Each structure stands twice: as C-alpha cells, then as structure tokens.
Amino acid sequence: MIKYLGSKRTLVPVLSKLAEASGAKTSLDLFTGTTRVAQAFKNLGQHVTATDLASYSYVFSKTWIELDALAQxxxxxxxxxxxxxxxxxxxxxxxxxxxxxxxxxxxxxxxxxxxxxxxxxxxxxxxxxxxxxxxxxxxxxxxxxxxxxxxxxxxxxxxxxxxTNLIMKDPGLLPGLGTAVQGDVIELASQLGSVDLAYLDPPYNQHRYFANYHVWETLVRWDSPESYGIANKRIDVRDEGTKSAFNSKKTMASSLAKVVEDLKCETMILSYNNESWLSRDELFALVEPKGKVQILDFDFKRYVGAQIGVYNKLGKKVGEPGHARNIEHIVLAGPKATVDRMSAAILG
Ligand SMILES: C[S@@+](CC[C@H](N)C(=O)[O-])C[C@H]1O[C@@H](n2cnc3c(N)ncnc32)[C@H](O)[C@@H]1O
Known part of the structure; x- marks a missing residue:
C-alpha cells in the first residue's frame, strides 16, 4: 500500500471488528484514499462502494473493490x-x-x-x-x-x-463484488442509494490531497500538465475546481453536516482526529439524528488494540485516556442495538 497521509492502517482491525459487529451486508467507504478500509469491509463479504475525489484512489477502487478476483x-x-x-x-x-x-x-x-x-x-x-x-x-x-x-x-x-530498481508486483485482487465511484462526496452522498453502513474519513485540515499526491494524479491521468514551483506540481493544483470543501475551516463543518444528512445509511462510523477543526461536541451534534451516538478514542501513535478513552452519549468520560497527543475519534451512530453491539465488540 502507498504511503498516505491519514491512512487508517493501524485502525483497520478495529474498523473491521466494528463493521462485522454491525451485521452490515452493504457498505460505503466515502473518503476511501488507499481503499484499505473498503478492502477490509469487502473481506467481510460486504458489498462495498468506495468513493474519493482523487484519480489514483479511483484506480485503487477499480482494482481492489470493483474487480472480483474469482472472475479474472x-x-x-x-x-x-x-x-x-x-x-x-x-x-x-x-x-x-x-x-x-x-x-x-x-x-x-x-x-x-x-x-x-x-x-x-x-x-x-x-x-x-x-x-x-x-x-x-x-x-x-x-x-x-x-x-x-x-x-x-x-x-x-x-x-x-x-x-532499488522499480519492479511491478501483483497487487493481489480480492474476491467479491463492489463499486468504485470518483467524485465529490458533497454531490455524491444523496445519489449513492441506501446502505447498511457508511464509513466517513474526511481530511483533517487544510492539507490537500490533490497537491500532496500530484505525482500519482499525473501518473494516472497521463496528461503531461504544465507545472510550477520546486515541487513541480500540476498547474491545476492552483484551480478552485481542484479544491475540497473539507480542506477549509470555513466550509468543512457545514459540508460534513450536509453529507451526513444526505446519506441513506442505517449506521455510520466517522473517523476524526483531535488535531482537526471539529470539537467533540460538534461531532456529537452532527451525527445525533442517526440515533445512539458513541465515541471511541484511540491513541494513533501508540495504538495496537489499546482503547484508551470512552465516552457515553452525554459526553461523560467512562474510560481513562492516558496522555492525549494524537487521538483518533471513532464516532458510531445508528440504532441503539447496533451501536451497542459494535462498541461491545471493541470494549468487550
Ligand atoms: C483521511 S484521507 C482517507 C484515508 C483512507 N481512509 C485510507 O485509509 O487510506 C481523506 C480522503 O478524502 C479525499 N477527499 C477530500 N475531499 C473530498 C471530497 N470533497 N470528496 C471526496 N473525497 C474527498 C482525499 O482525496 C483523501 O483520499
């Protein structure tokens, strides 16, 4: 898997347990990036739809999510x-x-x-x-x-x-079916149909994926763009059209709220980070209409299975978080029985 900012590599086992406990048969991975979360859901036998703005991410989704290894x-x-x-x-x-x-x-x-x-x-x-x-x-x-x-x-x-010499290797296709969609989730959310489970992992800050991974974008588009600066970025990195509402403090919260509102899903998992623009209270308010809300916290750096802080629906701490540096929040929202089952799968 490529080196990727905000990739959920260390959280995949947790997300996988949560998705399994949810009992979902169909799911969405809305900011799929490397597709590693979508892949974990597909490995559970779910029909996954993976979406992202980036062209390289679409290539990954077409490969690992849409193709059925058994049919090729x-x-x-x-x-x-x-x-x-x-x-x-x-x-x-x-x-x-x-x-x-x-x-x-x-x-x-x-x-x-x-x-x-x-x-x-x-x-x-x-x-x-x-x-x-x-x-x-x-x-x-x-x-x-x-x-x-x-x-x-x-x-x-x-x-x-x-x-080292560049060598192409087998990417390792997965059995099962899924769907790859490229586009802006703000426009896509209302069109994606209903699913049992939606996973949302939006960008955390102003750093744009289009600029940070412009070489992969060009390698996929193969369009020899004009470029600028020492980093030789694509000229369209400067265009408004390549900017995401999730990379601006002004538009991030309202955009996420719209996506949450538009999505037709029974249960939702939202990843967020304590170094980002949304507070815990804002996160709660955002997903509360979906039903019961529970937030699990993980220390991203130290994490390998160690759940370090748990909050109940009132935002009251019921577990000790230790020293909080870079905390990943996993927000669960949905029918009470489902959310209880999911959190029990992690908390025991
Ligand atoms: C935190 S990363 C997701 C990482 C992913 N979960 C993984 O494990 O690889 C956020 C992703 O959101 C995508 N993105 C940013 N703005 C978007 C938008 N408006 N619509 C769809 N995807 C967007 C970026 O291209 C990036 O891949």
Whole structure:
C-alpha cells in the first residue's frame, strides 16, 4: 500500500471488528484514499462502494473493490506484469518532471515509469487489467521514491530505497463484488442509494490531497500538465475546481453536516482526529439524528488494540485516556442495538 497521509492502517482491525459487529451486508467507504478500509469491509463479504475525489484512489477502487478476483484470469495478469517489467526504460515527461526538474525518483526508475505507463495506455486500455496494472505501477514507484511520504518536496539526498530498481508486483485482487465511484462526496452522498453502513474519513485540515499526491494524479491521468514551483506540481493544483470543501475551516463543518444528512445509511462510523477543526461536541451534534451516538478514542501513535478513552452519549468520560497527543475519534451512530453491539465488540 502507498504511503498516505491519514491512512487508517493501524485502525483497520478495529474498523473491521466494528463493521462485522454491525451485521452490515452493504457498505460505503466515502473518503476511501488507499481503499484499505473498503478492502477490509469487502473481506467481510460486504458489498462495498468506495468513493474519493482523487484519480489514483479511483484506480485503487477499480482494482481492489470493483474487480472480483474469482472472475479474472490471474495468469493473464502475471504474464502482463512480467512483460511490462521487461520493457526497457525510455525517458519522457515523467523522467523530465519528476527525476530531473524535481527529484522524486532516480532517472533509471523514471524511465521505466515512462516506458511502462505508455505501454499500459497503448496495449491495455480496453483490458480488465488496465486498473490493476496502473495500481501495480503506482505501488512500484512508491517503493522507490525519495520523499517523506508527500509530494510537496523531495529529499535533498536520494533516499536509499530510491537506488532499488522499480519492479511491478501483483497487487493481489480480492474476491467479491463492489463499486468504485470518483467524485465529490458533497454531490455524491444523496445519489449513492441506501446502505447498511457508511464509513466517513474526511481530511483533517487544510492539507490537500490533490497537491500532496500530484505525482500519482499525473501518473494516472497521463496528461503531461504544465507545472510550477520546486515541487513541480500540476498547474491545476492552483484551480478552485481542484479544491475540497473539507480542506477549509470555513466550509468543512457545514459540508460534513450536509453529507451526513444526505446519506441513506442505517449506521455510520466517522473517523476524526483531535488535531482537526471539529470539537467533540460538534461531532456529537452532527451525527445525533442517526440515533445512539458513541465515541471511541484511540491513541494513533501508540495504538495496537489499546482503547484508551470512552465516552457515553452525554459526553461523560467512562474510560481513562492516558496522555492525549494524537487521538483518533471513532464516532458510531445508528440504532441503539447496533451501536451497542459494535462498541461491545471493541470494549468487550
Ligand atoms: C483521511 S484521507 C482517507 C484515508 C483512507 N481512509 C485510507 O485509509 O487510506 C481523506 C480522503 O478524502 C479525499 N477527499 C477530500 N475531499 C473530498 C471530497 N470533497 N470528496 C471526496 N473525497 C474527498 C482525499 O482525496 C483523501 O483520499
């Protein structure tokens, strides 16, 4: 999985337990990013719909959420990966922009990306393998990058992993069915149909994913955009149209409220962070119309199964949180019996 800000890597086991205890058969992962939460829900046998603004996230959803591993020929994918790995590098837009003008990757790997990406477009555009191959190429590039995990800057000295040769690997398709949707959740929420469970993991602050992961956006769009600055960001990073209402303090709360109101779901799980713009009371008020509310708190840095603070519906603390640094809130809202079952699955 790629390095991704706000990725729920450490919380997946908890979210998975919650989703299982909810008894949901259908679910939504609304800000799916890497899709790792949607994947966990799919692994429970749920029909998942995964949505996000980002093009690279759509590629991941098409690969891991929409495709059914049992309905595809894995040998064909293995053959395609072996073939693309054997393609000699050839410098192009990617090498010039991201290895020479900016230094996110070593030129030898940028040349491979250029050559492989061109072949994927020319030879696999109409194949079911198109999205898995793009996913594999992004993961391969991420493994040999020279950043700290965001593409606003690159390291002064090449990272040691950037010396490694880029190699595409099997992304590992999952059995089951799902749906991938690209778009703004503010517009999508009312159109997504009803589901048993919705998971919401909005951005926490002003840092925009479109700017932070502009290289993946370009690798997917393959549109050779004009760029600017030392980080060589896409020129449309500056456009209003690529901004998200969730990255602005002014519009974040009202946007989230609208999404919560528009969604047709029985039960909701909302991830939030104590370093963000919404207070605990605001979170409560936002989801209260859904039914019973319970907030679970986790220390994101220390967390591996350690639940450190629990609040009841009145916001009264019923568990000790220890030293609070970077706390992930998991807000549950829905029918009382379901929320009780879900919290019991975590609290015992
Ligand atoms: C905190 S991250 C989600 C991380 C994800 N749960 C994971 O584990 O990888 C927030 C995501 O929201 C997406 N996003 C931001 N604004 C959005 C909008 N208006 N509509 C849909 N997605 C949006 C970003 O592209 C980003 O992937």
């Amino acid at each position: 020929n894995q040998n064909d994918l293995n053959d395609a990966l072996a073939y693309l790995n054997s393609v000699p590098g050839q410098p192009g837009y990617f090498t010039k922009s991201f290895c020479e003008d900016a230094r996110y990757f070593q030129p030898k790997n940028g040349e491979k990306v250029d050559a492989i990406r061109n072949r994927i477009e020319a030879e696999f555009k109409d194949s079911w393998m198109y999205f898995p191959l793009l996913t594999s190429l992004i993961l391969a590039a991420d493994r040999v990058d020279s950043t700290t995990g965001i593409q606003m800057a690159f390291l002064k000295q090449w990272s040691s992993r950037s010396n």
